[in-house]
Each structure stands twice: as C-alpha cells, then as structure tokens.
Amino acid sequence: MKKWILKAVVQKTISYLPFSTRINYFFQKYVTKGVYLSDEYFYDRLGHAKDHLAAYAKYGEKKLPSVCLELGTGWYPIVPIGFFLAGVDKTYSVDISFLTSKERIKTTLDKFKIAIDKDILKGYINIQAERLQELMKLYDTYDALPLEEILSILKIEYLLQDARKLSLADNSIDLVNSNNTFEHIYPVILQPIVAEFGRVVKKNSGVQSHFIDMSDHFAHFDRSITIYNFLQFSEAQWARIDNSIQPQSRLRIDDYKAMYKAIDLSIDEEFCRPGNLEELKTVKLDKVFADKPIETVAISHCHFISKM
Numbered sequence: 001m002k003k004w005i006l007k008a009v010v011q012k013t014i015s016y017l018p019f020s021t022r023i024n025y026f027f028q029k030y031v032t033k034g035v036y037l038s039d040e041y042f043y044d045r046l047g048h049a050k051d052h053l054a055a056y057a058k059y060g061e062k063k064l065p066s067v068c069l070e071l072g073t074g075w076y077p078i079v080p081i082g083f084f085l086a087g088v089d090k091t092y093s094v095d096i097s098f099l100t101s102k103e104r105i106k107t108t109l110d111k112f113k114i115a116i117d118k119d120i121l122k123g124y125i126n127i128q129a130e131r132l133q134e135l136m137k138l139y140d141t142y143d144a145l146p147l148e149e150i151l152s153i154l155k156i157e158y159l160l161q162d163a164r165k166l167s168l169a170d171n172s173i174d175l176v177n178s179n180n181t182f183e184h185i186y187p188v189i190l191q192p193i194v195a196e197f198g199r200v201v202k203k204n205s206g207v208q209s210h211f212i213d214m215s216d217h218f219a220h221f222d223r224s225i226t227i228y229n230f231l232q233f234s235e236a237q238w239a240r241i242d243n244s245i246q247p248q249s250r251l252r253i254d255d256y257k258a259m260y261k262a263i264d265l266s267i268d269e270e271f272c273r274p275g276n277l278e279e280l281k282t283v284k285l286d287k288v289f290a291d292k293p294i295e296t297v298a299i300s301h302c303h304f305i306s307k308m
C-alpha cells in the first residue's frame, strides 16, 4: 500500500477520536516526521514574512505595519517572530486550535538563533537592533519564563477563536496575512473569514497578503505520487479520503479568484508558480478539474496581495 494512503487512513481514524489534534501531533512527530522543523520549512516561512512586509511597504501607508493579524497559527510561529524582529508592535494569530507550545516556540527560536549567528537572517528581515537584544535576552532566560510572558515579550497574542467572528475592532489591523492555510479551509468557511478580514483591516491603508499552497500535501510525505494526485478523485471519493484534522479543499486558483470577486476584494498583485504540466498530464483528472484549462489546474502555489 502506498505511504500516502496509510497516512490518510490513520489521520481519518484519528480525526474521529477525542483530542484528535494532539494525537495527530504525536503521530506526525514520531511516525511521519511531518512536524519536525526543517530548514526548508523554516526558511520558506521566513521568506513569507519577508514578502508580507514587502507587500505592506509597497501598498500600505507606512514602511512597516504596526498591528498584524495572522490566520492559522500552526506549530511554529516563524512569521510572527520575524515580524517582531522587524519592529512590528503587535501580531495577533488566530486559530480554532492552540497548536503551538513553549517547547515548539523554543525550537523556533533555536532556528532563529542559528540564522542570526550565521548572518543569514538579515537577508530576510530588516532587524531592529533593540528587538534583537530583546530576543537574545529572552533566549538566555527562556526556561524560567511562563508561556504567557514569552508571548508578551515577542508581542504575539493568540486568539483562540473562529476567524469568521473575530474579537477585534473594525479598522484595527494594518496587515492581515496567512501562510499555507487557505487550502485547509473549505470555501463555505473561508469566504466568511476573508470577508471578516475586510471588517478588521484598515480601510484605504491596510493590506492583505496570503500564501496558498494548492499542491496535494500527501505528496510532501510520499514522493511516489505527484502534487496533483488528489485531483483524480470525485468530490464523493475525496470526502471519504479527506480528514478534519488536516483537510484539503483542492480549490484551484480560479476558485480563489472567484471567491475574492464574490466579496469584492481586489487582487492587486499575484505571484504564482505555474506547476508542472508534464506531471499533471500523468494524472487522470476528475471531471471537475478536467473541465478547467490545464494551465489553471497546474498552478501549484500563489501569493495574493490586496490593497484595502
């Protein structure tokens, strides 16, 4: 049996259990090794932090946002810590589950420390000297501090809530961002979330910046399948394979664009990876995808920037 099928079966089973996100963390940590913070993952998200800040500098009203909101915290708060080092005053990170921990933030800081020591970080973030000092002090005193204080020093506030209804005031956020999160939220929930972002982001001066990974995430773990493997399944088949702990909506770029249009949100700049047409041609697509232009289906990643 292919590795990805085994993973799908195990995650589907876990998704029916109580404490499924915790169990999934240990499954991914000890079996699939999917939660290990690799250099590839760390520098990918650091690249996102850099691109979000560049998007704001280009389309926002100031050089640097003061208040940011991130959708989908994940295990390692790389983007919020990058924002802290750049001098952002506050980053809210919203998620329906609390996935990070003191241990995982320490793992993240270890990566930052290496990037600082090797002088790599300044290629990504325009580091404020004062913030660097604060980070180093935090690093040295880390073990003695409670999680709440660590987050407060890093100017991160977690919002454990549904992003469709945020506990944030209208026009209070300079930069809304997300990192490989849209693809995990089905459109019936995602569209109201993005509409809610329209309420909290500052009108006429705020920016939204979202990275979307449209590849089949099972292919990240099982190299024997392509990033288009999941497009062979009908909606009914996919509903049986997909799971609630790490769902994948399979939306393509045209679906996201239609969603933006439906809520009257402009896309002022987009950077897309065209994907691989030869690989796509090896997959017998389900009708839903076969009816779309092949170049549209092939696009594997995109960064959408919207000026409010």
Ligand SMILES: C[S@@+](CC[C@H](N)C(=O)[O-])C[C@H]1O[C@@H](n2cnc3c(N)ncnc32)[C@H](O)[C@@H]1O
Residues within 6 Å of the ligand: 045, 071, 072, 073, 074, 075, 094, 095, 096, 097, 099, 161, 162, 163, 164, 178, 179, 180, 181, 184, 185, 189, 193
């Ligand atoms: C793949 S994870 C985030 C990945 C992370 N940003 C990264 O860089 O690796 C997607 C997250 O979206 C969260 N999520 C799903 N629906 C949500 C909702 N309605 N409101 C807030 N968060 C939600 C999930 O709990 C999950 O933690």
